[in-house]
Amino acid sequence: MILVLIGSPNKLGNTYTVVNELLKDIDEEIIYYDAYKSKIKACIDCKYCSSTSGCSIKDEMQDIYQLIEKVDTLIIASPLHFATFTGELINLLSRFQTYYAGKYVRLVNNPTIKKGLLVVTAGGHWPKMFVGVKETFNVVKLLFNIDKTLELLIAKCDEVLPTSSSEFKNRKQEIQLFLGEK
Numbered sequence: 051m052i053l054v055l056i057g058s059p060n061k062l063g064n065t066y067t068v069v070n071e072l073l074k075d076i077d078e079e080i081i082y083y084d085a086y087k088s089k090i091k092a093c094i095d096c097k098y099c100s101s102t103s104g105c106s107i108k109d110e111m112q113d114i115y116q117l118i119e120k121v122d123t124l125i126i127a128s129p130l131h132f133a134t135f136t137g138e139l140i141n142l143l144s145r146f147q148t149y150y151a152g153k154y155v156r157l158v159n160n161p162t163i164k165k166g167l168l169v170v171t172a173g174g175h176w177p178k179m180f181v182g183v184k185e186t187f188n189v190v191k192l193l194f195n196i197d198k199t200l201e202l203l204i205a206k207c208d209e210v211l212p213t214s215s216s217e218f219k220n221r222k223q224e225i226q227l228f229l230g231e232k
C-alpha cells in the first residue's frame with residue numbers, strides 16, 4: 051500500500067500533477083491524504099505521547115496513525131512555501147511527534163516503512179533551496195526506519211511546467227520502477 055501525504059492547496063497545480071503522473075500506472079493500493087482538506091491540527095506539545103502511544107487530539111490524524119501501521123511506501127509531496135513544506139502539511143507532520151516520543155522517550159518499536167519518496171515543486175531556483183524539506187524528510191525517515199528513499203525536487207516551475215522539466219523527464223522511469231518494486 052502507498053500512502054501519499056500531500057500538502058498542496060491546488061488540486062490542479064504543480065505538485066498534484068507530478069504525483070498523479072508518477073502514480074498513473076502503479077499497480078498498488080494508493081491512499082491520498084490532502085493536508086488542506088483534512089485540516090489536521092498541529093502538535094500542541096501536551097506531552098500525552100511522552101507516556102502513552104497515540105495522540106490526545108482526536109482528528110483525522112487518527113486514521114493516518116492506523117494506516118501508517120500498514121503502508122509499504124510513504125510519499126510526502128508539497129510545494130515549497132517560504133523554503134519549507136506548506137503550513138497544513140507541517141501541521142500534519144508535526145503529529146508524527148508521537149513516533150518521536152515512541153522511539154526516544156517511551157523506547158518502543160515504531161511501525162517500519164519500506165520505501166519513502168519526497169516530491170517538492172518550487173517556483174524559483176537558488177542554492178540550498180531544498181535543504182529545509184530534505185532535513186524534515188530525514189526526520190520522517192528516522193522515525194519509521196525507512197531505508198530506501200528517493201527525492202524528486204523540481205525547481206523553476208514558474209518558468210517550465212514541472213512535468214516538462216528535465217528533472218522530471220530524466221527521473222520519471224527510475225521513480226516508477228522504485229514505486230513498483232515489491
Ligand SMILES: Cc1cc2nc3c(=O)[nH]c(=O)nc-3n(C[C@H](O)[C@H](O)[C@H](O)COP(=O)(O)O)c2cc1C
Pocket residue numbers: 058059060062063064065066128129130131132133134171172173174175179207208
Ligand atoms: C505562499 C507561497 C510561498 C512560496 N514560497 C516559495 C519559495 O520559498 N521558493 C520557491 O521557489 N517558490 C515558492 N513558491 C512557489 C511555489 O512553490 C510553486 O509555485 C509550486 O510549484 C506550487 O505548487 P502547487 O501548484 O502544487 O501549489 C511559493 C508560493 C506560495 C503561494
